[in-house]
Amino acid sequence: MRHLKVYQMIEAVTRAGSIRKAAEDMNITASALNRRIQGFEQEFGSEIFERLPRGMRLNPAGELLLHHIRAQKTDLARVQSQVADLSGVRRGHVTIACSQALLPYFLPRQIALYRRDHPGVTFSVRVRDRVQAEKDLVSFHSDLALVFEPAHMVDFEVLYAIDQPVHAIMSRAHPLAAARTLRLRQCLDYDLVVPGPQYGVRTLLDRAAKRIGRQLEPALETESFEMIRHFAALGQTIGFQIPIGLNPAAHEDVASIPLSESDLPAGQLYLGQLRGRALPVASIRFAQQLTAALDATGG
Amino acid sequence: MRHLKVYQMIEAVTRAGSIRKAAEDMNITASALNRRIQGFEQEFGSEIFERLPRGMRLNPAGELLLHHIRAQKTDLARVQSQVADLSGVRRGHVTIACSQALLPYFLPRQIALYRRDHPGVTFSVRVRDRVQAEKDLVSFHSDLALVFEPAHMVDFEVLYAIDQPVHAIMSRAHPLAAARTLRLRQCLDYDLVVPGPQYGVRTLLDRAAKRIGRQLEPALETESFEMIRHFAALGQTIGFQIPIGLNPAAHEDVASIPLSESDLPAGQLYLGQLRGRALPVASIRFAQQLTAALDATGG
DNA sequence: AAATCCGGTGCATTAATTGCACCGCCGGAG
DNA sequence: CTCCGGCGGTGCAATTAATGCACCGGATTT
Numbered sequence: 001m002r003h004l005k006v007y008q009m010i011e012a013v014t015r016a017g018s019i020r021k022a023a024e025d026m027n028i029t030a031s032a033l034n035r036r037i038q039g040f041e042q043e044f045g046s047e048i049f050e051r052l053p054r055g056m057r058l059n060p061a062g063e064l065l066l067h068h069i070r071a072q073k074t075d076l077a078r079v080q081s082q083v084a085d086l087s088g089v090r091r092g093h094v095t096i097a098c099s100q101a102l103l104p105y106f107l108p109r110q111i112a113l114y115r116r117d118h119p120g121v122t123f124s125v126r127v128r129d130r131v132q133a134e135k136d137l138v139s140f141h142s143d144l145a146l147v148f149e150p151a152h153m154v155d156f157e158v159l160y161a162i163d164q165p166v167h168a169i170m171s172r173a174h175p176l177a178a179a180r181t182l183r184l185r186q187c188l189d190y191d192l193v194v195p196g197p198q199y200g201v202r203t204l205l206d207r208a209a210k211r212i213g214r215q216l217e218p219a220l221e222t223e224s225f226e227m228i229r230h231f232a233a234l235g236q237t238i239g240f241q242i243p244i245g246l247n248p249a250a251h252e253d254v255a256s257i258p259l260s261e262s263d264l265p266a267g268q269l270y271l272g273q274l275r276g277r278a279l280p281v282a283s284i285r286f287a288q289q290l291t292a293a294l295d296a297t298g299g
Numbered sequence: 300m301r302h303l304k305v306y307q308m309i310e311a312v313t314r315a316g317s318i319r320k321a322a323e324d325m326n327i328t329a330s331a332l333n334r335r336i337q338g339f340e341q342e343f344g345s346e347i348f349e350r351l352p353r354g355m356r357l358n359p360a361g362e363l364l365l366h367h368i369r370a371q372k373t374d375l376a377r378v379q380s381q382v383a384d385l386s387g388v389r390r391g392h393v394t395i396a397c398s399q400a401l402l403p404y405f406l407p408r409q410i411a412l413y414r415r416d417h418p419g420v421t422f423s424v425r426v427r428d429r430v431q432a433e434k435d436l437v438s439f440h441s442d443l444a445l446v447f448e449p450a451h452m453v454d455f456e457v458l459y460a461i462d463q464p465v466h467a468i469m470s471r472a473h474p475l476a477a478a479r480t481l482r483l484r485q486c487l488d489y490d491l492v493v494p495g496p497q498y499g500v501r502t503l504l505d506r507a508a509k510r511i512g513r514q515l516e517p518a519l520e521t522e523s524f525e526m527i528r529h530f531a532a533l534g535q536t537i538g539f540q541i542p543i544g545l546n547p548a549a550h551e552d553v554a555s556i557p558l559s560e561s562d563l564p565a566g567q568l569y570l571g572q573l574r575g576r577a578l579p580v581a582s583i584r585f586a587q588q589l590t591a592a593l594d595a596t597g598g
Numbered sequence: 599a600a601a602t603c604c605g606g607t608g609c610a611t612t613a614a615t616t617g618c619a620c621c622g623c624c625g626g627a628g
Numbered sequence: 629c630t631c632c633g634g635c636g637g638t639g640c641a642a643t644t645a646a647t648g649c650a651c652c653g654g655a656t657t658t
Contacts, residue, residue: 001342006302019605032647034606043300046382051605053655061382068378072371079367083345083360276575318636331616333637350636352624602657608650615644623635 001076006040007069009033010048014066018055070140071277078280085281091120092282097133097142098125099200099269100225101245107146110293114286121282129198137274143283146290148242149200149267157275160291162298164242165266166201167256169232176238177255184208184263191219193231193239199223200267201240208264229254244269244297269294300375305339306368308332309347313365317354369439370576377579384580390419391581396432396441397424398499398568399524400544406445409592413585420581428497436573442582445589447541448499448566456574459590461597463541464565465500466555468531475537476554483507483562490518492530492538498522499566500539507563528553543568543596568593 009026012033016022019037023030041047048062058066081092098107103125111123126142130150136142138155148164150156168182170190176182188209194216195202209216220231225245232239233254246256271290273279279287308325311332315321318336322329340346347361357365380391397406402424410422425441429449435441437454447463449455467481475481475489487508493515494501508515519530524544531538532553545555570589572578578586 003302003305003339018603020603028646029648030605031607031649035646038606040302044382045379053604055604060385064378064381068374071374075367075370079363080344082363083343086359276577278575317634319634328617329636330618330638334615337637352635354635600658602655604655605653607652610647610649612645612647614646615642617642618640619638621636621638623637625632625634627632628630 004073004076006036007073009036010040010062010066010069013037013049013056014058014062017057021055067138074140075278078278081280081282090118090282092118092280093122093124094144094280094283094286095124095126095142096144096146096286097128097136098146099130099133099148100127101148101242102146103127104226104245105247106244106293110286110290114289118282118285121286130200131198137272140274140277143279144271144273144287144290146269146271147200148269149203150270150272155275156270156272157277158270158272159287160271160294161268162294163266164244164269165258165261166204166240166264167243167246167258169229169239169241169246169254169256170237171233171235172253172255174236174238174255176257179257181260182257183260185212185214187238187259188214188216191235191237192216193220193222193228193237194218195225195228195240196221196223201242204264204267205240208259212263242267242269303372303375305335306372308335309339309361309365309368312336312348312355313357313361316356320354366437373439374577377577380579380581389417389581391417391579392421392423393443393579393582393585394423394425394441395443395445395585396427396435397445398429398432398447399426400447400541401445402426403525403544404546405543405592409585409589413588417581417584420585429499430497436571439573439576442578443570443572443586443589445568445570446499447568448502449569449571454574455569455571456576457569457571458586459570459593460567461593462565463543463568464557464560465503465539465563466542466545466557468528468538468540468545468553468555469536470532470534471552471554473535473537473554475556478556480559481556482559484511484513486537486558487513487515490534490536491515492519492521492527492536493517494524494527494539495520495522500541503563503566504539507558511562541566541568 009022012022012026013019016025019034020030023033026033037049041049044065046061048059048065049056050059084091096107107125115121126136128136128145128147130147133142133145133147134150134152134156137145145156168176168187170177176186194205197203197206206216219237222228225241228239228241231237241256243256243258271287271294273287308321311321311325312318315324318333319329322332325332336348343364345360347358347364348355349358383390395406406424414420425435427435427444427446429446432441432444432446433449433451433455436444444455467475467486469476475485493504496502496505504515518536521527524540527538527540530536540555542555542557570586570593572586
C-alpha cells in the first residue's frame with residue numbers, strides 16, 4: 001500500500017528513535033524521511049514528534065496518531081482478507097496472546113481442530129503474561145487474548161470467561177496425592193514451586209496465604225509452567241497450576257488436586273479482544289470455537 | 300491529507316458513478332483518475348469496481364473497502380480533534396440523527412446547554428426516521444442516533460434507553476381531555492391523525508389496534524409531527540405522540556394523555572452509536588449529557 | 599576542544615503523476 | 629441497420645512531487 005508509506009515512516013521513526021536510523025532501516029536518505037515527516041505534521045496540523053538532542057520521540061499527539069495508524073493498518077488487513085474470502089477459499093491469520101497454561105494441550109488441540117476445517121488459516125501464538133497480553137491487544141499485535149486473571153481489563157472486551165480453580169500438583173507418590181481436595185495449609189508444610197508474581201496463580205496464592213496469616217516461602221520460583229510441572233514430579237515438592245494446563249484424558253506423571261474453594265476462590269480464564277475493534281473473520285470464527293470448547297470443559 | 304487522495308478518488312467515483320464525471324468533480328483528467336483507481340486495485344489485490352458499459356459501480360469487495368475508508372476518515376478526524384483538545388480549547392463537531400419528536404424541546408435545549416460550557420463545539424442535527432437513522436450511523440454520517448423504537452438494531456450499540464409511553468393529544472376542549480389515562484378503543488371513536496408507517500408510534504398503534512380486533516383508519520396521515528400536533532388542536536381529532544416531544548413545563552395548546560399500558564406497551568427511546576466505533580470526545584461528552592438528561596426525565 | 603550524532607535545508611536528479619490525444623466498446627436514437 | 633455519445637483504457641510528453649547529496653548549526657559525549 002504505497003499511499004500508507006508516510007505511516008510506515010512514522011512507525012519506523014518511532015521504533016528507531018531517530019530519523020537517521022529509521023532512514024537507514026527503510027533504505028532512504030535521512031533528508032527524504034525528514035521532509036516526509038515534516039510534510040505530514042504540517043498537513044496533520046500539529047507536531048507529532050518531540051525533537052530531542054539525541055533523536056525523536058512521539059509526543060502525546062503522536063501517541064494518539066500512532067494508535068490510529070495501527071488500528072487502520074490492521075483494519076485494512078482485515079478488509080483484504082475478507083475480500084479474499086469472497087472469492088472462495090477461507091484464508092487469514094489469527095494472532096493470539098495467551099498464558100503459558102494454554103500451551104501444552106488446549107491451544108494446540110484447538111488450532112489443529114480449526115485448521116482441519118480451514119487449512120488456509122495460519123496462526124501466531126504469543127506467550128504473554130497477563131499484563132503483556134493486554135498491551136498486545138492495545139498495540140494491535142494480537143487479535144485475541146486468552147489469559148488467566150487479567151490485570152486491568154481496560155480496553156479488554158470479554159468474549160468468554162470460565163472458572164479455573166487452582167490445582168496443587170505433585171508426584172503420585174506424594175503423601176497428599178490421594179486427597180480429593182486440599183486445604184492450603186496442608187500444602188504449606190511442603191516445599192513449594194510457584195510462578196512469579198506477574199502471574200495470576202501466584203496472586204491468588206499470595207492473597208489466600210495472607211488470609212490465613214501465612215506467607216508463601218517458595219523453594220523455587222520460576223516463569224516456566226513446564227518447569228513447575230516437572231519439578232513438582234520430583235520428591236515431595238508441591239506446585240500449582242490451573243486444570244486447563246493439564247491433560248484431561250491421559251494420565252499425567254503428576255497428581256492434580258483442586259484446592260478448597262473456601263481457602264482460595266477459583267480464578268477466571270478470560271477470552272477477550274480489544275474493546276470495539278472489528279476482528280478479521282478468521283479470528284471471530286476461532287474465538288467462537290474457543291468459546292464453545294471452553295464451555296464444554298466447564299460443563 | 301494528501302496521502303488519502305486515493306480514498307477521496309474512490310469515494311468520488313462511487314458517488315459520481317463514472318470515472319469521467321468523478322474526474323470533472325475533482326478537477327483532474329479522467330485518465331489520471333483512471334490510472335489511480337487501477338493502481339490501487341492492483342495494490343489492493345482485487346478489483347473494487349464493476350465496469351459497466353455506462354460507468355463504474357462498487358462490487359462487494361469495494362463495499363467492504365468503502366466502509367473501511369469512511370471509518371478511517373472519521374477516525375482520523377477524531378484523532379485530529381482530540382489533538383486539538385490537547386492544546387487547550389475544546390473544539391469539535393457532533394452529528395446526531397434523531398426522530399422528529401426530539402426537535403421542538405429536548406434537543407435544542409440540550410445543545411444549548413452543552414454549548415454554554417463548550418462554545419467551540421458545533422452540531423449537525425439530521426432528522427431521520429428510525430431506518431434512516433441507523434443507516435446514518437453505518438455510513439458514518441452521524442456520530443449518534445436518538446430514535447424511538449429503532450428497527451433492526453444491528454450495528455446499533457445502545458448507550459441509553461428510556462421508556463416512552465404513547466400519548467394521545469387533543470384539544471383541551473375535547474370530551475376526553477380530562478381523563479388521566481385513555482383506552483385505545485375510546486380514541487378510535489374519533490378522527491385520528493397519525494404518523495406514517497415508517498415511524499415507531501404508528502407501529503405500536505397498529506399492533507395494539509390489531510390486538511383488540513380493530514384497525515386504524517386515520518383521517519390524516521402525515522410525516523410531520525408538528526402537523527399532527529397542530530391538527531389535533533383543531534376540532535375533535537386525536538393525534539399521538541411521545542411525551543418527550545411535548546413541553547414539560549409550559550402549558551401546551553393541546554392536552555396530552557397517556558394511553559393505557561395494557562392496550563399499548565410503552566415504546567423505547569434509544570440513544571446509540573455505531574457498534575464498536577470510537578467516537579470523538581465531543582460526541583462522547585454530549586452523549587453522557589443526553590444520558591443524564593434522559594435519566595432525569597424518566598426519574 | 600574535538601568528535602559524534604542529531605534535525606534541518608538548498609539544489610540537482612530521479613521517479614511518479616498528470617494531461618492530451620486517441621482507441622475500442624456498448625447502448626440507445628434515428 | 630447506422631450513427632452518436634458516453635464509457636473505460638492506453639501511449640507519450642509535460643509537469644510535479646519525491647529523493648539523494650552535500651552541507652549547516654546545535655547539543656552531548658569524550
